[in-house]
Amino acid sequence: MEVEQLLSELQQDNITLFLAGQVFLVVFIALIADLVQKRLIERVRPRVERTPSLWDDALLFAVRPPLTALIWLAGISFAADIVGQHTGAAIFEAVAPLRAVGMISVITWALIRFIQGVEANILRWKGDEYDPTTVEAVGKLLRISVVITGVLMALQTLGFSISGVLAFGGVGGIAVGFAAKDMLANFFGGLMLYLDRPFAIGDWVRSPDRNIEGTVETIGWRLTVIRTFDKRPLYVPNSTFSNIAVENPSRMHNRRIFETVGIRYDDAGKMADIVADVRRMLEEHPEIDTGQTLIVNFNGFAPSSLDFFVYTFTKTTQWTKYHEVKQDVLLKIVTIIESHGAQIAFPTSTVHVPEGLAFRGEEGAQAKVGGRSTLERV
Template identity: 55%
Template sequence: MDKWLTEIQALPVWKNWDNSIVLITFASLVLWISWRLLYSRLYILTEKTRVDWDNLLLHALQTPVTVLIWCWPASISVGLLLDDMVESELNWLLTLKQMLFILCFIWVFLRLIHNIEQHVLSTKKRDETTVQAIAKIARLAFILTGLLSLMQTFGLSLSGLLTFGGVGGLVVGFAAKDLLSNFFGGLMIYFDRPFKVGDWIRSPDRNIEGTVERIGWRMTIIRTFDKRPLYVPNAVFSHIVVENPSRMLNRRIYETIGLRYDDAEKVSRIIQDVKTMLETHPDIDASQTLIVNFNAFGPSSLDFFIYTFTKTVNWIKYHEVKQDILLRVMTIIHQHDADIAYPTQILKLEPESSGSSEGHVFHPQG
């Protein structure tokens, strides 16, 4: 045993390996300092440009390049040390270097995709759902590419791997059909775009109504109007009817108003003035259907209806416009010395005594 240790200590590696590793480490330090100086200079230059893509790319490169500068020479140092100590060829060191390069390459693109996604969403010029869908698909594509490259680095045959993946995918598909149905349901939402993040949606088939907060690969999060989160699997949207009120072009005002029977001769003039008011109202879309007509003889009123559309689709603004319309209608009715009818009843009281032939009629109001 002592003789074996003596022979190991007499090897040239124990005399020179420390100098080689120190030199590599020093070179890594110099390279890292150079990269920091170059990054600072490039950062100043990119800040002066009008485009933002160079900033996003430079930020994506910062950390992966730094990791590569330190880890790549470290793997070389480990190779120098162990290659002299062990007589067999260490192919795993070459594999480690290739893995490091592939991982850093994928890391750069994932950071770049994230930066671009956040930049596009911050500008608010693109549809949020579409941007997130494209970013997720791009991440998935690069991750799969990286995994296949790593497997090939380990010596696995891609053709055999793909064949096995086809058979294995069939088995996994049967075992996780619900998960896959949710995944493809998410793809359907992304490509068909029946709704997007921020839309108010509801389903007549299910008790689903609220604002879409997030569309994931497996489920969609909807915030109901009483502020409760609703988690809906994406597969549900493939077989239910979804209504999207957020995409309405107009909101409808449909009201029936009753006039007193005593104001029968004033009905036509009131209807004409109300129609003129609606046609000139700044918040009413006169290009849409606009109807003001006498509609029915009610039990205690002469009914006419208003059917028109507002320009706004905002729920709060719509009710403000509707309130203004109804107040103006009431003002027009009063200008014609008429009034809005309210339920009345006429009671006929029969005389109690047979000798009296005169009846009494009572007209209560209210």
């Protein structure tokens, strides 16, 4: 009996050693495979970076961490299978479904990274050809689709009925829709911003209906962040943009100069020449777009001046340069008026004194009574 017991213990020890060896071998193979794939990726990466294609860079970026996770997931799960086959423990029965869920998670992770890599490459290298807002919107939609698909596949792998989950989601969606109608309104408002594209990130926008004006920083699914000109962040729910008018000055083709200039009534005879010279100056100005409307005309008798107006457009749309051009135009108008011996009018009042009246004052100066000039018949 003692011999049989000793042989049984020796056999058990041999089985344990054999099991440990198998587990060690699987883990060792996983380690070697991980080192090999890292070395291969490091050798391939310089060649991939030199190619003009955007897809291979994104693919290499996508597979690096998920591939390591996939190798170790496979190694550890197979080692657990070996242990489970020899021990028969019930806990190891969950290894297979967990491995399947892990595989789905790793593939989902890799696809999300691939979409992020393609999006980043397009914005970095093709930013002039594609609208950044559209690229980001498409990337978000694709990532959401991948996540939803991965979750449904994982649930099916764990034994849940997808049809039941979808039915429950439909019924629950109605309740959630009533409870979170504002959130859904913001979501669909953001979707319409991505589709209609009234503005993009970096645009200067303003609304005549609301006190909204600034530079767009972020267009999210729930709200849009606008940086006002005093550098404060303004958070606007996306549903707001479906109910207001939005002006986008960043997409102007030109900026307008519209000014009215008045000269004295004494210079009425010089008006025609002044208007002609101002029009000629604008037509020859290098920063004025002569392909747009250009008007310089005498248009009114003001109380203290004869007015002509200037209506023209600059080539630049940049705010600071526009004001430099406008300043140059106005100074040249002043020079033209002075070159004709005329003067720019300012508010004045003329008093006509009838015959027979004269000012009386001490030693020829006008007399003041209570701060007012007095007239006396002579």
